[in-house]
Amino acid sequence: MAITISYTLFLILYIFPSHFDTSHALTCSNHKFTYRSTIYTSCKDLPHLSAQLLWTYNSTMGVAKIAYRARQGAGGWIAWAINPNQIGMVGSEALVAYVNSNGSVTVYPTMITSYSPSMLPADLSFQVLDLLAEFLSNEITIYATVGPFAGGSVVNQVWQAGNLVIDGVPQMHAVSQQNLQSTGELDFLSG
Numbered sequence: 001m002a003i004t005i006s007y008t009l010f011l012i013l014y015i016f017p018s019h020f021d022t023s024h025a026l027t028c029s030n031h032k033f034t035y036r037s038t039i040y041t042s043c044k045d046l047p048h049l050s051a052q053l054l055w056t057y058n059s060t061m062g063v064a065k066i067a068y069r070a071r072q073g074a075g076g077w078i079a080w081a082i083n084p085n086q087i088g089m090v091g092s093e094a095l096v097a098y099v100n101s102n103g104s105v106t107v108y109p110t111m112i113t114s115y116s117p118s119m120l121p122a123d124l125s126f127q128v129l130d131l132l133a134e135f136l137s138n139e140i141t142i143y144a145t146v147g148p149f150a151g152g153s154v155v156n157q158v159w160q161a162g163n164l165v166i167d168g169v170p171q172m173h174a175v176s177q178q179n180l181q182s183t184g185e186l187d188f189l190s191g
């Protein structure tokens, strides 16, 4: 009897966090650091939108290989951006990805020039190589090699997610606390 009770308690304690605390469902500690031949040396759990950034930084070249991974269902979109000019959304230069109805993932760079950007593909001010994305278990991951950046290893990053894509155009995201606070400084050297 005592064994049955403690087993039940264990299950409850164990299951509840993983099912209901989605902010911790996706963490650096429960994901592999390798993708194809890339081994990421750093990983950071981002404080909002169930997202994480993995990277390897080449300080000689000022270039970062990144993997941005975020929870998102099919039908929605995710984006990870660097803002070379200021903190916040406007002026940021984004990599955006969404899942098509046939299961393939579209990923492309776009410039966030205003609070209602076109979201059309555009060249960024910094180099983007090897851009691709995948969708697995309700997570979209964007892979890219980015940089060098004017400010060296320190950048302003912005990340975002929205639930709707119409005719290939990601639509406005929600304006909850999470969506408005998903920005911050990142130093590729120190994390």
Ligand SMILES: *[C@@H]1O[C@H](CO)[C@@H](O)[C@H](O)[C@H]1NC(C)=O
Pocket (backbone or CB within 6 Å): 058, 059, 060, 061
């Ligand atoms: C950085 O990139 C250069 C050029 O590709 C390469 O020669 C060098 O070994 C790289 N450094 C590191 C630490 O990977």
Ligand SMILES: *[C@@H]1O[C@H](CO)[C@@H](O)[C@H](O)[C@H]1NC(C)=O
Pocket (backbone or CB within 6 Å): 100, 101, 102, 103, 104
């Ligand atoms: C899947 O859909 C996308 C968007 O419509 C299209 O570009 C792509 O070619 C399709 N892929 C396959 C394998 O049919």
